[in-house]
Amino acid sequence: MKKIRLILVGMTLIALIGGSFTSCKPKKVGSLMAGDAAQKVYVAPGKFDDFYFFTSGGFSGQLGVYGLPSGRLLKNIPVFSQDPTTGWGYTEESKPMLNTSHGFVPWDDSHHPELSKTNGEDDGRWIFINGNNTPRIARIDLTTFRTVDIIEIPNAGGNHASPFCTENTEYVVGNSRFSVPLDGKDDVSITTFKENFKGAATFIKVDPQSGEMSVAFQIVVPGFNYDLARAGKGVSHDWMFFTSYNSEQAHNLLEVNASQNDKDFVMAINWKKAEELIAQGKGKKIPARYLHNMYDETTHSATSKEEKEVTIITAEEMPGVVYYVPCPKSPHGCDVSPDGKYIVASGKLAATIPVFSFEKLQKAIENKAFEGEVSGIPVLKYEEVLAGEVQQTGLGPLHTEFDDKGFAYTSFFVSSEIVKWDLEKRVVVDRAPTYYSIGHLCVPGGDSRKPSGKYVIALNKITKDRYLPTGPELTQSAQLFDISGEKMTLLLDFPTIGEPHYAQAIAAEKIVKNSKKFFKIEENTNPFAAKSEAEAKVVRKGNRVDVYMIAIRSHLNPDNIEGIKMGDEVYFHVTNLEQDWDVPHGFAVKGANNSELLIMPGETATLKWTPTRTGMFPFYCTDFCSALHQEMQGYARVSPASANVPLTFSGGATAAESK
Amino acid sequence: MKNLHYKSTITTLAIAGLILFIHACGSKTTTPESVPAPEANVVIDTKAHSDSKGVGKFTDVKLEAIDPSKADLGKAVFATKCTTCHKLTADKFVGPGLMGITSRRTPEWILNMITDPEKMMKVDPVAKKLYEEILTPMANQNISETEALNILEYLRQNDSK
Numbered sequence: 001m002k003k004i005r006l007i008l009v010g011m012t013l014i015a016l017i018g019g020s021f022t023s024c025k026p027k028k029v030g031s032l033m034a035g036d037a038a039q040k041v042y043v044a045p046g047k048f049d050d051f052y053f054f055t056s057g058g059f060s061g062q063l064g065v066y067g068l069p070s071g072r073l074l075k076n077i078p079v080f081s082q083d084p085t086t087g088w089g090y091t092e093e094s095k096p097m098l099n100t101s102h103g104f105v106p107w108d109d110s111h112h113p114e115l116s117k118t119n120g121e122d123d124g125r126w127i128f129i130n131g132n133n134t135p136r137i138a139r140i141d142l143t144t145f146r147t148v149d150i151i152e153i154p155n156a157g158g159n160h161a162s163p164f165c166t167e168n169t170e171y172v173v174g175n176s177r178f179s180v181p182l183d184g185k186d187d188v189s190i191t192t193f194k195e196n197f198k199g200a201a202t203f204i205k206v207d208p209q210s211g212e213m214s215v216a217f218q219i220v221v222p223g224f225n226y227d228l229a230r231a232g233k234g235v236s237h238d239w240m241f242f243t244s245y246n247s248e249q250a251h252n253l254l255e256v257n258a259s260q261n262d263k264d265f266v267m268a269i270n271w272k273k274a275e276e277l278i279a280q281g282k283g284k285k286i287p288a289r290y291l292h293n294m295y296d297e298t299t300h301s302a303t304s305k306e307e308k309e310v311t312i313i314t315a316e317e318m319p320g321v322v323y324y325v326p327c328p329k330s331p332h333g334c335d336v337s338p339d340g341k342y343i344v345a346s347g348k349l350a351a352t353i354p355v356f357s358f359e360k361l362q363k364a365i366e367n368k369a370f371e372g373e374v375s376g377i378p379v380l381k382y383e384e385v386l387a388g389e390v391q392q393t394g395l396g397p398l399h400t401e402f403d404d405k406g407f408a409y410t411s412f413f414v415s416s417e418i419v420k421w422d423l424e425k426r427v428v429v430d431r432a433p434t435y436y437s438i439g440h441l442c443v444p445g446g447d448s449r450k451p452s453g454k455y456v457i458a459l460n461k462i463t464k465d466r467y468l469p470t471g472p473e474l475t476q477s478a479q480l481f482d483i484s485g486e487k488m489t490l491l492l493d494f495p496t497i498g499e500p501h502y503a504q505a506i507a508a509e510k511i512v513k514n515s516k517k518f519f520k521i522e523e524n525t526n527p528f529a530a531k532s533e534a535e536a537k538v539v540r541k542g543n544r545v546d547v548y549m550i551a552i553r554s555h556l557n558p559d560n561i562e563g564i565k566m567g568d569e570v571y572f573h574v575t576n577l578e579q580d581w582d583v584p585h586g587f588a589v590k591g592a593n594n595s596e597l598l599i600m601p602g603e604t605a606t607l608k609w610t611p612t613r614t615g616m617f618p619f620y621c622t623d624f625c626s627a628l629h630q631e632m633q634g635y636a637r638v639s640p641a642s643a644n645v646p647l648t649f650s651g652g653a654t655a656a657e658s659k
Numbered sequence: 660m661k662n663l664h665y666k667s668t669i670t671t672l673a674i675a676g677l678i679l680f681i682h683a684c685g686s687k688t689t690t691p692e693s694v695p696a697p698e699a700n701v702v703i704d705t706k707a708h709s710d711s712k713g714v715g716k717f718t719d720v721k722l723e724a725i726d727p728s729k730a731d732l733g734k735a736v737f738a739t740k741c742t743t744c745h746k747l748t749a750d751k752f753v754g755p756g757l758m759g760i761t762s763r764r765t766p767e768w769i770l771n772m773i774t775d776p777e778k779m780m781k782v783d784p785v786a787k788k789l790y791e792e793i794l795t796p797m798a799n800q801n802i803s804e805t806e807a808l809n810i811l812e813y814l815r816q817n818d819s820k
Contacts, residue, residue: 518801521739521740522739531739532738532739532742532743533738533742533743534738534742550743552743552744552798553744553753553795553796553798554753554795555743555753557743577739577740577743578798578800579740579798579799579800579801579802580798580799580800580801583798626794626795626796627794627795628794628795652743
């Protein structure tokens with residue numbers, strides 16, 4: 001405890017002595033900005049940005065999409081949280097996406113967007129993001145910008161070290177930030193932590209064609225806190241690196257008790273070897289319960305499937321799969337250089353950055369240069385794996401991304417800055433303050449084999465005096481820096497939705513060419529679709545009333561419905577018959593206890609409505625679609641349960657003829 | 660909405676901007692595309708016959724005897740993509756009733772209106788006038804050229820009854 005206080009006092013002193021470059025608020029902000037900053041971020045009206053920028057929604061559970069360099073918000077993709085704007089998690093079709101083994105979970109904490117990769121480069125097919133709270137990984141299809149796949153991770157707590165992917169998206173990974181006992185064996189005393197609590201390094205297979213995820217195997221590892229991960233590249237292709245802290249295995253007051261050891265670990269996993277062992281039948285199938293939810297773009301519906309077992313191997317029983325590399329002071333990020341030769345780990349309570357050499361790691365393993373072992377796993381000698389340390393960096397290094405010119409960019413949370421350093425020489429060449437308390441940072445392609453050397457974006461936790469105040473809760477923000485020259489120059493601040501833990505950016509042309517414009521009505525196989533005006537109808541089965549409704553500029557059909565009774569469950573299945581880009585229709589009915597529908601052209605979406613009183617209930621299109629949008633409306637009459645009102649409906653051509 | 664010309668580099672944008680800038684110095688500025696106001700002294704009766712072929716992919720269509728099998732195919736597409744707005748009688752629904760359409764309009768006009776309504780409503784005087792009268796734009800239902808030809812057969816069949 002005293003030791004920690006001393007460290008904090010020391011850090012404060014250093015920060016004060018450090019003066020302008022480490023302080024939170026430099027006096028001359030203007031002088032740090034390029035004179036032509038406005039020109040560099042100005043994207044003229046009607047013109048497109050150069051990059052898509054995907055930001056984690058943090059505690060919003062979603063995924064933000066921005067354009068760079070303008071910082072314009074393009075979309076907020078619903079992933080783990082219900083979204084009444086689009087009906088995500090409210091419509092009958094999308095509700096299964098949020099099913100878990102704990103039942104329906106309407107929220108999560110999303111952290112790390114990860115673009116799919118081919119040959120180590122971002123390919124623009126999918127983007128993955130992890131749910132930290134109820135451990136899950138989601139896959140978003142970048143032709144539709146819609147979440148199409150969510151898989152739950154068994155035996156895990158706090159899926160933070162996720163969903164980083166291997167060079168050809170063979171696997172995306174997950175691991176526990178909060179180690180827990182294996183499922184079904186978890187009703188134990190918390191004081192048995194060291195004995196019973198385990199990490200679960202999870203390898204999720206991604207089908208190369210369809211993208212469908214499945215849990216391939218889990219490696220049971222000692223119960224530390226696994227924080228982040230990166231896959232090897234090129235020479236280190238077969239390896240995955242995780243950081244861990246709390247090697248003390250504390251289970252209370254971690255703030256103090258997990259910061260006792262001078263060094264924690266980078267965990268190096270030879271996933272290729274693990275894959276081989278599993279193929280040889282060395283894995284063990286254990287019972288597990290987790291859900292896998294898939295969204296189908298022809299039925300426009302999601303389905304949940306319950307999985308009942310998982311294959312595990314235990315690290316200590318499988319020599320050659322897992323090694324620990326000591327790393328100073330509770331490492332956070334561990335990032336692999338574009339050529340795969342270096343692993344940069346950042347001790348978040350340290351002031352130096354150790355750079356490990358993959359070549360030396362291989363040699364150390366070969367020579368058994370171990371300093372001991374932890375829970376049966378060899379611990380390599382720090383010096384034997386180290387390529388060198390970057391000295392006098394800043395305070396609290398967190399994450400590193402790379403450019404195309406041999407430089408690394410590391411974020412420093414405590415001293416609130418980005419430090420640029422030379423990867424080979426390991427010397428600092430530039431630093432730039434951020435406003436304030438940067439977490440992750442992003443270079444487009446900065447975790448891939450081919451980074452872009454154009455921008456680095458700081459993802460800040462605190463904005464204090466940077467924007468107009470909005471009461472106690474303030475926005476988080478991103479800051480765009482030009483890195484094309486020797487010095488980093490600040491170009492733009494822009495707010496983000498939720499906490500932008502991490503973000504990835506990709507050249508726009510990789511996505512634009514595949515962007516879907518509408519769903520073909522001929523391919524719609526939703527069982528409740530009304531694919532023409534003639535198919536519009538209302539059907540009663542007991543107390544269930546199905547309304548097969550069509551929407552097109554500018555009417556809904558049926559638009560007059562009578563004969564609904566109290567106690568009925570009404571399903572409005574609305575099919576948008578438009579076959580053109582940018583013509584969604586909305587649907588809302590008075591008193592609905594869930595949300596609206598937002599239906600893309602060619603799609604069917606269903607709103608369940610249980611009337612709570614008798615009376616007249618207007619419904620209407622909520623998305624201004626045409627000059628006669630205000631006319632796009634109808635009525636549903638609800639009568640008492642005992643009433644004799646027959647079920648009738650009208651609309652469209654039928655109604656026009658009856659005039 | 661349809662403008663998909665994607666500029667991938669800042670350089671291109673910058674050069675384009677520069678050219679526009681220089682261009683703007685010596686000549687008139689360009690105005691954004693929009694539907695121009697109707698010309699006051701030209702009266703168009705949308706219910707009357709017009710010889711306009713419209714604008715679009717169809718410039719010269721030779722009609723032969725009505726092909727019933729094509730008309731059947733046209734009927735199926737019409738049911739999904741057209742009946743939401745058009746009736747086969749003379750009665751206006753959302754859009755005009757289609758009875759007699761094949762004598763009021765040229766086959767090219769009909770085909771162009773089906774396949775590229777946005778362009779027609781911007782350029783063709785009859786289509787422009789129809790839009791002013793109806794206010795709901797003719798929807799682009801992404802109907803292929805073959806499908807449009809089948810629909811034409813179906814409309815001809817309807818008018819021959």
